[in-house]
Amino acid sequence: MSDGRVVLKENRIMMVSDEMGDIPADNTKGLGLYFSDTRFLSAYEFRLNRLQPILLSASVDESYVATFQMVNPVLLLDEGKRRIPQQSISIRRSRFIYGGLHERIGLQNCGREEIDIECSLRINADFRDMFDVRGYKRQLAGTMRPVELGTQELTFTYEGQDGLLRRTEVIVNRPISDHHDDTLTWHFHLTSKETITLVVDIIPLIGEDEPMLSYLYDDALQALQRSYRRWNDNTTAIKTDNAFLDRGLLRRSQMDLRILLEEFDTGLFPMAGIPWFSAPFGRDALITSIQTLMLNPEIARGTLRYLAQHQGRNLDPAREEEPGKILHEVRYGELANLKMIPHTPYYGSVDSTPLFLVCAVEMMDWLNDQDLFVELLPSLLQALSWVDRYGDVDQDGFVEYAERASGGVRNQGWKDSSDSLLYPDGRPAELPAALVEVQGYIYQAKVGLSRILDRLGQTRLAEKLAREAGELRRRFELKFWLDDEQFYAQALDRQKVPIKSITSNPAHCLWAGIIDPERAEILRDRLLAPDMFSGWGIRTLSSESVHYNPMSYHNGTVWPHDNSIAVAGLRRYRHAEAASQVIEGIMEAGVRMPNYRLPELFCGFRRDQRYNNGPAEYLVSCNPQAWGAGAAFQLMQTALGIVPDSTAGRLYLNPIPFGQARSVEVHGMRIGSGKLSFKVSYNGGRPQVDVKEKPDDLALILDEPPVIT
DSSP states (O other): OBTTEEEEEETTEEEEEETTSOBOTTOSSOOEEEETTEEEESEEEEEETTBOOEEEEEEOTTSSEEEEEEEOOOEEETTTTEEEOTTSEEEEEEEEESSSEEEEEEEEEOSSSOEEEEEEEEEEOOOOBHHHHTTSSOOOOOEEOOOEEOSSEEEEEEEOTTSOEEEEEEEESSOOSEEETTEEEEEEEEOTTOEEEEEEEEEEEETTOOOOGGGSHHHHHHHHHHHHHHHHHTSOEEEESOHIIIIIIIHHHHHHHHHHEEEETTEEEEOOBTTTBOSOBHHHHHHHHHHTTTTOTHHHHHHHHHHHHTOOOSOBTTTTBOTTOOOSBOOOSHHHHTTSSSOSSBOOOSSHHHHHHHHHHHHHHHHOOHHHHHHHHHHHHHHHHHHHHTTTTTOSSSOOBOOOSTTOOSSOSSSOSTTSSBOTTSOBOOSSBEEHHHHHHHHHHHHHHHHHHHHTTOHHHHHHHHHHHHHHHHHHHHHHEETTTTEEOSEEOTTSOEEOOOBSHHHHHHHHTOSOHHHHHHHHHHHTSTTTBOSSSBBSBOTTSTTOOTTSSSSSOBOHHHHHHHHHHHHHTTOHHHHHHHHHHHHHHHHTSGGGOOOSOBOOOOOOTTTTOOOOBOTTOOSSBHHHHHHHHHHHHHHHTEEEEGGGTEEEEOOOOOTTOSEEEEEEEEETTEEEEEEEEOOSSSOEEEEEEOOTTOEEEOSOOOOOO
16 A cells, blocks of 8 residues: 555556545545556445445555455445444455455444445446656547346447447346446345445456456455465565664565566566556666566576567667567557557667676576577577667667657656756767666676577687677777766767766676776765765765756666665675665665555655664655665665586575674576575674575585676
């Protein structure tokens, strides 16, 4: 629950209600039941004797099921002659999503006298496209058919302009007493202590499919619970002696990742964020996959396969598609089907393609899954071709982007807001622009692929990629380093002039390994200076910048995923103390957030230890959000010093102290051909590592990997 919303999601169905569990008919917040980017339920209000109940509590602790405990207000019966006191009737609404919305409404008469009550549900469906609901693009009006009403069912039907029939099937377990306008009514007689239950199943359907009876309440709940048990059984178990970290932040992050996952024929794929970005995003899914390899590598497998399947094939400027390019975003609603928005898919992202290559390298480092690598190799080669041909149109050795599609994204790196790339006078940077972190990703991809291909016997291609990476690194240092600022530029503009903003972007280049080691020390010191490090994390923009605003989206806030990448980079260059400082800041922020949830971002205000202030929430942050949840595990991996190199048959493990825990246990972490389990104890000195199990063909090295040269 966040910002007064309660959100449940399973696969492509999502329910967004208010804190009462209702979808008010006149709501302007986009509440509703959504399926494939269409709102299948636009009103859903429960009333008792036409009055709204009083909420006692709302619980979404398990992420997949929500419970609302309510009581009655004062009720006047028999034309006002009889008064039922407040809190005489217990009302419990329990709901979950599995193939549709399933809700059980239990009413118990806790009083000593028998009563007659009226329950009603106001239900309606407007079938609006999500882009229309959000106000981005007006939807063409299709045709609403007359509502079909039976004794225990109600059907809304919409014929879209795209030729698809969309239906909302409402099935109840008790005969409807009355139906007026959009309200269903039941009359119940309750003796003292008697309980009665109303079960509502609401199934969204596209096309001519019929609702599956196995999706009704009890069977659906059991199937959903089995699905969550499988997820928990197949993920790495991480246990610490800190309850806030253990049962709070880490458990919440794991549950958030599960609710965001969808299962395609290619495998698991994490949606970007709830509620408005519950769709495939290339960049977000790839970063999340990399962050969560220690937790569950099936996310990376499924993500790589899905993105390879949807890789660009043609030249289509309207969608910014190019051969070999990895998608940015996919949508499924009526507006997408009518090609009124470019997200079919839309390819306007400059970093998805190099991150696709990086993710494939990371997957091999963890699993040495040569069968999957060979399966992906044609897509990897096409992505490399895109980098060198379409990504670098002017052939200056750097990959640039420019907005080409109407209705597309102007800034196409991870900082994709319109004001995230500015000159000092406030003007938007002239495009095409070459972002600093993108060059790092390309270097990282080519170095990693060179190493793996060499071990697989592909020496000619390996040598070519190594040469290209070396040349990129040389040019990078010449063009992006700012002597006057002793920092790296955020980007090069259209004229190849450096944009001299002091940002978090170059920290990604530490993770990529493209930074000169001596300059890495300078970069470390600046990232941890007061203008960049808030005490809770590294800001996206220096507080000394004229554009700084701690409450902006990309110009001064703190993003957990951004920090998790920066931390991994600091450790790569053996700056363990700096890494530990950032890890502690982000994790302490996480355990002080509502529901122990690492959000998409939070405000960049300075941490004040004197007054023990907490991190300030960003008002419209996605909750949950995939790479926010994934950050917890990348931070944990970095703190534990886990660096896999399974294609060479080795794994580095070198924990550093961090303030949140005195012991950490990891069980069943998949690496190479088997699993690794170990315990780390922090006793004031060097952390002690006790290995419980490991693959026989893996050499465990309790030290840092070789220093970067």
